[in-house]
Amino acid sequence: AQSVTQLDSQVPVFEEAPVELRCNYSSSVSVYLFWYVQYPNQGLQLLLKYLSGSTLVESINGFEAEFNKSQTSFHLRKPSVHISDTAEYFCAVTARGGYQKVTFGTGTKLQVIP
Amino acid sequence: EPEVTQTPSHQVTQMGQEVILRCVPISNHLYFYWYRQILGQKVEFLVSFYNNEISEKSEIFDDQFSVERPDGSNFTLKIRSTKLEDSAMYFCASRETDISANVLTFGAGSRLTVL
Numbered sequence: 126a127q128s129v130t131q132l133d134s135q136v137p138v139f140e141e142a143p144v145e146l147r148c149n150y151s152s153s154v155s156v157y158l159f160w161y162v163q164y165p166n167q168g169l170q171l172l173l174k175y176l177s178g179s180t181l182v183e184s185i186n187g188f189e190a191e192f193n194k195s196q197t198s199f200h201l202r203k204p205s206v207h208i209s210d211t212a213e214y215f216c217a218v219t220a221r222g223g224y225q226k227v228t229f230g231t232g233t234k235l236q237v238i239p
Numbered sequence: 240e241p242e243v244t245q246t247p248s249h250q251v252t253q254m255g256q257e258v259i260l261r262c263v264p265i266s267n268h269l270y271f272y273w274y275r276q277i278l279g280q281k282v283e284f285l286v287s288f289y290n291n292e293i294s295e296k297s298e299i300f301d302d303q304f305s306v307e308r309p310d311g312s313n314f315t316l317k318i319r320s321t322k323l324e325d326s327a328m329y330f331c332a333s334r335e336t337d338i339s340a341n342v343l344t345f346g347a348g349s350r351l352t353v354l
Contacts, residue, residue, distance in 0.1 A: 167348075215282060226295055227284070229283075231281040
C-alpha cells in the first residue's frame with residue numbers, strides 16, 4: 126500500500142514570493158506521483174504528474190515538482206505566486222503497473238496574500 | 240477537452256433515505272472510481288470499477304454502498320440508507336486504458352448533505 130504525507134496544512138505567502146509545498150510518500154513498490162489542485166467550490170484538477178523520465182516536471186502555469194527517490198519526496202514549487210494560485214493542493218501516489226487506486230495526501234491550503 | 244460529468248451538483252436528503260449519485264465518465268475510459276471528501280478533510284478512496292465489477296473497495300465502502308454501470312455511459316453510486324456522516328463531496332473519476340497515461344480525470348463533484 127502507498128501513503129502520502131503533506132506536513133503543512135496551510136501555507137500563507139505574499140504575492141510574487143516563492144513557495145514550496147512539501148510532499149513525502151511511502152511505498153514498497155515503484156510509484157507514479159501527482160499534484161492535484163482544488164480551487165474553492167470546485168473539483169480536483171491535475172496540476173502535474175511524474176510517470177517516468179526526467180525527475181523535474183512542470184505545469185503550464187509555472188509550478189514544478191521534482192521526484193526525489195532517495196528522499197521519497199515530490200515537493201511542489203513556484204518561484205513567484207499569484208493571487209489566482211490560492212487553492213488547496215493535494216499530492217497523490219499510485220503504484221506503477223496497474224489501474225490501481227490513487228491515494229491522496231491531506232492537502233495543503235495555499236493562501237496568497239496581496 | 241473531454242470531461243467527467245456528475246449530477247446532481249448538490250443534493251439534500253433526510254437521514255435514512257436512499258441517494259443515487261450519477262457520473263458520466265469520459266467515453267473511451269474503462270476504469271471508474273468514486274472518492275469522497277468530508278468537509279475540510281482528505282480525499283478518500285471508496286471504490287474502483289472495471290469490466291462491470293468492483294476491482295477494489297475501501298473499508299468505508301460497506302453494505303450501504305453500491306455501484307453500477309446501468310448502461311454504456313452512466314456510472315452510479317448508491318447509498319441505501321444515508322447517515323449524517325455520509326455528508327461529503329463525492330467525486331467520480333475515470334482513467335483511460337493507456338496504462339502509460341495512468342491519470343485520473345475527476346468530475347466537479349456532487350455535494351451530499353444529510354439532515
